[in-house]
Amino acid sequence: MAAGSGPILQGSIPPGWPGRRPQDRIVLDPGGPTWMDLTTVLAYVLIFILGGAVLVTLIPGFREQFIQPDGTLSEGSFTFAINLISYSILTVLALIACWRPFIASFRTFRRHGWLKIGLIPAIWFTCIMVNALVVMSAGGDIKSDNQLAIEGMTTEVAFLPMVLVTVFMAPFVEEYIFRHLLIGKLSRWVNVWVCVAISMVLFASIHFISTGFTFDPVQIIPYLTLAAAITVAYVLTGKSLAYATILHVFNNLVSIVVAYTLLPLLPEGM
Template identity: 30%
Template sequence: MTTDPHPAEISLSPQTPTEFPAPLPTVTTTADATPASSPTRPTRADWGRIAIFGIPYAAFFLLGLVPASIIPQSWDLTTVNIAIDSVFLVMVLTFFWREFASTFSYLRTHPLLKIAVLFGLWFVVAVVQLVSRLAIYGINPPVAENQQLVIDALTSSRLALPFAFFVAVGVPLVEEIFYRHILIGKLSAYAPTWAVASISALLFAYMHCHQWQDMIAYLPISIVLTLVYVFSRKSVAYSWMFHALNNSIMVALIFAMQGA
C-alpha cells in the first residue's frame, strides 16, 4: 500500500463556491414590549391633560359637586350654560385637537357609505326610543327633563342661536372626548374594551338623566354612540359626527315646531 505524495488540493475557486448556512433571524425582546394591537398607554403628559379637563368635567356634570344653587336666580340660565360649555370646549380644542383631527382618517375609505350609515343608525335609534316610550307611557309619553330644558332655552332665550350651536356641535365634541376618547380610548390600555365601554355608556346616559325614567330616552343613543366609536376603530371624529347629527336634527325639529 503506497501513499500519494501529492494529495489533491481543495479548490476554493469561484467554480466551486463554499456554502455557508444562512444566519438565524435576530430576535429582539424588550421587557416592556406590547403587541401592536394593544392600545398605547397614556404618557405622563397625557394624564396631565386628561386631569385638567376630566376632573372639573366629572365634578360638574357627573358628581354634581358644583350645585346649581350657587348660581344667582337673577342670572340667565342659558347664558351660564353657554359660558360653562365654552370653557370646556376651549379646553378640549386646546388639549385634544390633534388627536381628534387625526381620527378623521377613518373616512378616507368609503366616506359616503359611512356617512349614510350614520343617518341609518339615527333613524333606528329614533324608532327604538319612540317605541320604548310608547310601550311604557302610552300615546302621550313625557319629555325627558333634560330635553325640556333644551327646548325651553331654544324657544324662549335671546341667546337661542349661540345655544343651538353648542347643543348641535360644541357639546357633542366635549362629551365624545370625555366619554369615548378618554373613558374608552385611553382606559382600554388598562382594562378590557367591553368593560370600559359599558361604563362609558351607563355614565353618559346617567349624566343626562334627572330621574330614572329618563334612561329610556338616553340609553339607546348612548349604546349606539359607544358602538359607533368602538367599531370605527375608536375614531372619536366619527362618533362625534353621529352625536352632532342627532343633536342637529333635534335642534332643527325644535325650531321647525316653534315656527309652525
C-alpha cells in the same frame, strides 16, 4: 394608487383591495392619559357633577341681566347663559387636550368614507325608531327633565347660540370624555367592551344630574339608545373621535331644528 386611498399597510396591496386581511382596517391610537386629560375631567366633574356651574351666578350683575320687566327671572336664558360659559371653558380645555388625535381621527373616512357618512342618518333613524317603540310600549311621553329644559330654552334663546352650545360644544365635550377617554384610553388596561358598558351607563346617567338621578326608568332609554349607537360606532370605526362627534352632532342638530320649527306648531301641552 388612487388619491385618498391611504397608506399601504400590507406589502404593496392598498387599503380596501382584495387580498388584505380584515384586521388591517384603520385603527387609531388615542394615546395614553395626560395631565391635560386629568385637568379637563376634573373641570367637568366640578362644573356639572359638583354643581360648580352655579359659581357663575356669583359674578356681580350676572343674575340681574336676566330679570324681566315684571321682576321675574327668565329661567331659559339664565340657564343657557350658565351652560354657554361652562361649555366654553370645557370645550377649550378638551381641544387643548385632544386636538391632535381628534384631527387624526378623521382618517377613518379614508376607507369606505361615503358608506360611513351615509350610515350617520341611518343610525340616527334607527335610534328614533327604537325610541318610538319604547314610547308606544310605555303608553305615553318619556321626555326627561333635561329634554324639557332644552325645549324650554328654545322659547327664550335664539337659534344660532343654541346650536353653538347644544349641537357643537356639548357633543364634542361629551364625546371626548365618554368615548375618547372612557373607551379609547381606558381600553389600554380594560377590555374594550367593558369600557363600552361603563361609557354607556355614565353617559346616560349624567343627563339626570339635575334631578338628583331621580327619574322614571323609561326616560333613560333614549339616552342609552344614543349611547349604544355612538359607542359601537366609535369602536367599529377604529376609535374615531371625529366619527363619534359627527354622529352626536347630527343627532342634536335634528333635535334642535325640530324644537325650533315643529314643536311651536303643536297644540299646547303636547
